[in-house]
Amino acid sequence: MxxxxxxxxxxxxxxxxxxxxxxxxxxxxxxxxxxxxxxxxxxxxxxxxxxxxxxxxxxxxxxxxxxxxxxxxxxxxxxxxxxxxxxxxxxxxxxxxxxxxxxxxxxxxxxxxxxxxxxxxxxxxxxxxxxxxxxxxxxxxxxxxxxxxxxxxxxxxxxxxxxxxGPHDYTERFAYWTDRVAEYDEVVVPFDGDSLLHxxxxxxxxxxxxxxxxxxxxxxxxxxADRNTFSLSRSLELAAAGLDTDVEIVRTGPSDLDAAGVDATDFPLYTPQPALAATGKLAALGWESTDPAEAVARTARAHREEGRDGAENGPDRETEERVIEAAR
Known part of the structure; x- marks a missing residue:
């Protein structure tokens, strides 16, 4: 039973x-x-x-x-x-x-x-x-x-x-990024893309x-949380690998964002300060986390199959292109 x-x-x-x-x-x-x-x-x-x-x-x-x-x-x-x-x-x-x-x-x-x-x-x-x-x-x-x-x-x-x-995430916060990676060759990240939101x-x-x-x-x-955390830029690289595509990450400065009238916090999954959690207590019970490459690949493919684009969670493409132009 x-x-x-x-x-x-x-x-x-x-x-x-x-x-x-x-x-x-x-x-x-x-x-x-x-x-x-x-x-x-x-x-x-x-x-x-x-x-x-x-x-x-x-x-x-x-x-x-x-x-x-x-x-x-x-x-x-x-x-x-x-x-x-x-x-x-x-x-x-x-x-x-x-x-x-x-x-x-x-x-x-x-x-x-x-x-x-x-x-x-x-x-x-x-x-x-x-x-x-x-x-x-x-x-x-x-x-x-x-x-x-x-x-x-x-x-x-x-x-x-x-x-x-992960798959079936109705908030579509990560779907914003997987859609950008799937649809465009250049994707803007706030500053150096090193935001660490666990x-x-x-x-x-x-x-x-x-x-x-x-x-x-x-x-x-x-x-x-993921035992091996990774930055926002790394997320995009892993998503691109999972979708079998390439992505050029466009890193930005404050003036580039200002030129398009956006703030770094307008982008989903961005945090100005690292937000990290200790996971040793859970691991001591025998828990393990999934390899980031596998987890992100599964998520990216699922979001595409489910038609999730996270469009409402961040700047639209026209705004993003203004940031890219300013960054150049």
Missing amino acids: PDTALVVGGTRFVGRHTVEELLTNDYHVTTFTRGESENPFADREPVESVHGDRTDRSALEDARDAVDPEIVIDTCAYHPGDVETATEVFADAEAYVYVSSGSAYDAPDVPLREDGTALHDCTPEQATDDSMESYGPRKAEGDRVVARAAEQGVNAMAVRPMLVY RSYVEDVASALRIVAERGDAGEAYNV
């Missing part, structure tokens, strides 16, 4: 890959969603689905009673109240894993460490807010809810991914969630 897993979420991005990871490791999986997105597992066995609103405690209780999951992976808890309810409803599960975020950190430490870097405070107003400004504080408070639940005997843990990329390949996030559920310690948080 395979182990049973309930994935809260499970049909879009991180949850979708988590279901695949669990299936590969012989779990019987049930997804809990509102049923508003297309279900890629509609005809897959042994995947079942339960529909309901995760903010409705009784719906979570019905899912628990119907599935009796051994592990619960919560991919879409965006408010600390959601985490508190889930840790209560699933208190008797063998493991509850909350998907937090690297945004929970409130310090410029390099690297960000689970047991040393400060987390955001979260006011009562932020705890129920839906804005991006409160996202980090809300995720941080969810981590504290997990820690308190563990003190009460719940085997609850948190996983903090840095920015996630990222997490989505399949690695999925494996981290499973491994933490199986081997993690109650109350602990685990960073997840």
